[in-house]
Amino acid sequence: MTVIKLTNTKTRKKEVFTPIDADNVRMYVCGPTVYDRAHIGNARPVIVFDVLYRLLRHVYGADHVTYVRNFTDVDDKINARAEASGRSIREITDETTQWYLDDMRAVGAMDPNEMPRATEYIPQMIAMIETLIAKDHAYSDGAGHVLFSVNSYEKYGALSGRSVDDMIAGARVEVADNKRDPMDFVLWKPSSEDQPGWDSPWGYGRPGWHIECSAMSYDLLGESFDIHGGGNDLMFPHHENEIAQSCCAHGHEHDGGGFANYWLHNEMLQVEGKKMSKSLGNFFTVRDLLDGHDGMPGVPGEVIRFVFLSTHYRKPMDWTAEKASDAEKTLRKWYAQAEQALDGGEPYTATISALCDDLNTSKALSEVYQLSHADDVVTLRATLQFLGLMGETVPVWAKQHDVDLSSFADKLSSLRKNAMDTKDFSAVDAMKTALLNAGVEVRMSKTGVELEPGPNFDPSKLEGLL
Template identity: 80%
Template sequence: MTVIKLTNTKTRKKEVFAPIDADNVRMYVCGPTVYDRAHIGNARPVIVFDVLYRLLRHVYGPDHVTYVRNFTDVDDKINARAEASGRSIREITDETTQWYLDDMRAVGALDPNEMPRATEYIPQMIAMIETLIAKDHAYSDGAGHVLFSVNSYEKYGALSGRSVDDMIAGSRVEVADNKRDPMDFVLWKPSSDDQPGWDSPWGRGRPGWHIECSAMSYELLGENFDIHGGGNDLMFPHHENEIAQSCCAHGHEHDGGGFANYWLHNEMLQVEGKKMSKSLGNFFTVRDLLDGHDGMPGVPGEVIRFVFLSTHYRKPMDWTAEKAEQAKATLTKWKELTALLYDDVARSVSKDEVPEAIVAAVADDLNTSLAISAMHKLAKEAKDDEAARIQLAASMEFLGFDWTQRWTHTFGNSIESILDEHDLSSLEAKLSSLRAIAMETKDFAPVDALKTALLSAGVEVRMSKTGVELEPGPNFDPSKLEGLL
């Protein structure tokens, strides 16, 4: 069986993944607060953990993996949106939940097995809060608030590794006047007549943010499950508070055990080298990219996915128009190649045809960039080899790309016709020869001159220890290749 290794935030080490029960591998990922369209940063954890979901299904079987991703549909932002628009909260959350699902499906994400809405689990949240009070881990202020007592959990801060001062400074929890400690956070808060609320032992109110995921993960995955994921912006306070609540509710306040065994966090996203911000004019929703915005044409969802997967999930990712064009050209070429499969052969493509090198790359802490590099080499072989085309199709499916669907978009000349008319193998041979000579003479000027000319012609040049690879890029201009041989 494939060995999966994951970087566990909990231990700060890359570890071999060993599920609690190989017949029921369980993963929970924090989902959106549904009050508006998802921006492109919201899509990164969805795509990252979709790849992990696909890997787990590949290794353990689709029927042996349970993936839960929640919807927060009770929140002050939702209340404010309802008040400003004059629409009902349910109407807004139903609409925005469907928007989210449509957009995430468009970028190739599979639906999780369970997608609970917070409002469907209020009784379970109340029951967990009652347990925490009974065990002296939480207290009521007598005015409708219930707060978690952070001092009652000695391992608080272990996940994020933050000091108490840092945690207080970065806290996003709602402040109550009568906290016993500045770090205590809200489990339940009172609701006014015009706010959503539920009856509870502490009066009519609604849950705090953090208790939602603790209650829903317990109900759907149990006291102890395998993987919990999300963006690293959730590490504190949300995930830190989830751990404290869950461990204390289920008797692990001293050993820190239970709850999730592996914690994964993806890094954040930038746009054209800058932090995404409305004030900078670089704030885009997923739908903006899909449909087009500010005079820019729409971007296929698979292109968004490809750009995201080209950067390792634990590194900051930069969305650029250039990367989108490069991804578009690569996927167009791959789809042209897999379209050459005969119907009977295409129907037989299965997970068994995914090359071990590509599975191993993804299994090594979701190294999708390495997997894509291997697929570039596979695509080169697939020009003349049907077996390689089958492997390419299976690999695309494994990473969430639809190899069966050729784009109807017009992205310039057909990549296949470009390859037919302008075989780059002779130029590869020339560059390889010049490189070999340069290694002996230490004169790399001829190599640099040819490489510069190729780049000027829109050719992507990849040079490694194993050799030289040339690929037509999105701005490929074959006329500029004349005279290079």
């Protein structure tokens, strides 16, 4: 059996992955709150754990892996969006859920086996809250709120490695009169008539954020499962709270056992070397990149995925236009080779070995580089498909590598030469604009003119330019 090693946040060590049941390997990853388009940072855990899902399926068999990723469809942000737009909550969550699925599929992510919506598991959440109250791990304030008592779980903070005092000092903790301790967190809260809510032993209300993942993972994967993943921004408080709830609900309040055996967290994403922020103008959704934005051409989903895979998941990742351009060039070359082969090959063993070493995707891509220089296009095609960088066929945008733009480059060079003499660059600007509108990437330097088809290249728009 192939050996997989993963860095376990729980132990802070790289460990050999040993599933509880090799016939049913189970993984849970926290999904999105569906109120708007997913930004590109949201795509990182999707791609990271999609690669792990593919690797587990390869090693244990596609029928022996269960991957769950949830949708949070009850949240104050959703309520606010509904109030501001005048649309129903269900209409908004249905639409944004589909947006999310479409965008993640566009970057090569497979659908998980299960994609539960929080609103479909309210009875399970209520039952878990009742258990926690019965075991004195939670309490009602008598006014519709139920809170988890952090002091009742002695191992709280073990995942992030911080004491409760450190967590209070380093986080925005909501201080409320109904809390016994500042770190206590909400399991259930009351709803007004115009807010989504369900009948419960504590009145009409809705769940807090953290309880949903504990209830859904228990229902779909059992008391104990193999892997829990997400971005490192979820480590505290969300994942700490999940552990506390689940361990206390299922009799592991003293030993910290049960729930997930391996915890994986991906690092955050930057854009052009800076933290992504609307105020900096570098905040982009996945759809922005796919369709193009602010005058920039669209980026194919395979290119986005390639850039993400180029950085190890436990390292900060920097999205840049230069990386995307380089990735596109590389993929065009690989696709030109892969389209010569038929399906049916096996992925490159060196690439698989790299992924088995804590999902080293950057090393996996470097092995594909080596493979591309060998005369084995069948394995190359199979490897690209395994990595999610190519589907059953070579993408249409990549088949434009054989378009001859030399005559257009010659004409633009001639116009440029004349303009240098006459100081009138209007004809140069006009042709450059026409080329850009046709999806051609134009590079002019002292050494000459370079033209290359971009992802949105449309040769029909070149008619009449010569």
